[in-house]
Amino acid sequence: MALSLEIALKDACLKILDTNTLVRVVLSGRRRNMNVEFERIDIRPVEIKGHIWLQFSVNDGRETTVKNRGVDADAIFLLLGSGYSNILIESTEITMSIRITKQGQAHIHLENKTLKQELSHDRKKLRLLDPNDPFLLEVGIADHKGVIKPSKSDKYMQVEEFLRLLVPTLNSAIESGQIRKPTLKNPLSIVDFGCGHAYLTFGAHQFLRANGFPVVVTGIDVRQTSRDRNNSIAQKLGITSTISFRAEEIAATTAQSADVAIALHACDTATDDAIAWAVNSGAKIMLIAPCCHHDIQRQMDVAPEPWGALTRFGLMKERLGDLLTDTLRAQILRILGYRVEIIEFIGGEHTSRNLMIRAVKTDAVPVAADVNRYRQMCAEWAVTPALEKKLPTFNIG
């Protein structure tokens, strides 16, 4: 149903102000020619000392900040009209989604759905994945009641936090034209390298499709047992047309191309294989959370002074080796025209391997300082990163 924007936003505002029934609100996307401060805003009512507040969780693409605010009709109306293109309002009996078109029209979809309010104000994050999604049971993360198994809770958190970053990254790359807007006919392709039991692979597939992203997902792992298990889960879930698995070495994969490459803890230089594949095949986005780093550590035989003061301690040498590896990976990607960020995608209590390299191809021309820094770091430490050797296009003379 198409409605005038003002009427739609007033209706949305009234639904939000009805805090007896409001479950949550999500604002995302950006309207044509408008700028928004955050990539996504989640709002939910919370009860604090007998009063209802609205809890705002705002995500700027790097991190989420949470603030509680009083219920203010004018402020909500202004926020709704401030430039977000997708507005989702869930109440206990009805779900309203508004999509604002390029022409500024509001397309509204209403669905009768029964949901429960959760007014506790602790900062427990809203779960992204539907606890009743059968994939969680099939991959062994949840039990039959949708409760996450304690032994899998760290992996589950890693997948959720990974997805929390994937979606805004995709949205902003689509909005800035770095990747095309996917359609049902021409879905976004994603490859997950070193997928193992495919918690992330299935999670990305289910979450993105549930959020209106047409995607085709491929999981690659060298182990045949993983491929067979994952393909039979996909078959059981009836999703084999949009997700599949291959038993292949990343360096020798038959996968030809993808819009997005992801990897969660692909071991050691398998991470370099994943990055190299993404570069060589023209992937526009990569989200890579590396695992163990042995390649550079093995080459750090003689430390350039005064770094010997640090490398004399094995533990410190190992950590420095990790940092050098990811710094050199990031530097190579910058030189190849990617915008690169290194972020902590999850708190250290869930995994010590909590860095993520997020790279988006912008084709920016590399600056001489970046090339020189790379050269100098490699020369001083007398190392050649595995990634460099896997990239025929990396030629800095």
Ligand SMILES: C[S@@+](CC[C@H](N)C(=O)[O-])C[C@H]1O[C@@H](n2cnc3c(N)ncnc32)[C@H](O)[C@@H]1O
């Ligand atoms: C630590 S597990 C992570 C699995 C999964 N991504 C997760 O987070 O649960 C690493 C996976 O990478 C796979 N792997 C390691 N080296 C590989 C390579 N060169 N090619 C393909 N898969 C590889 C392993 O078989 C293993 O399943």
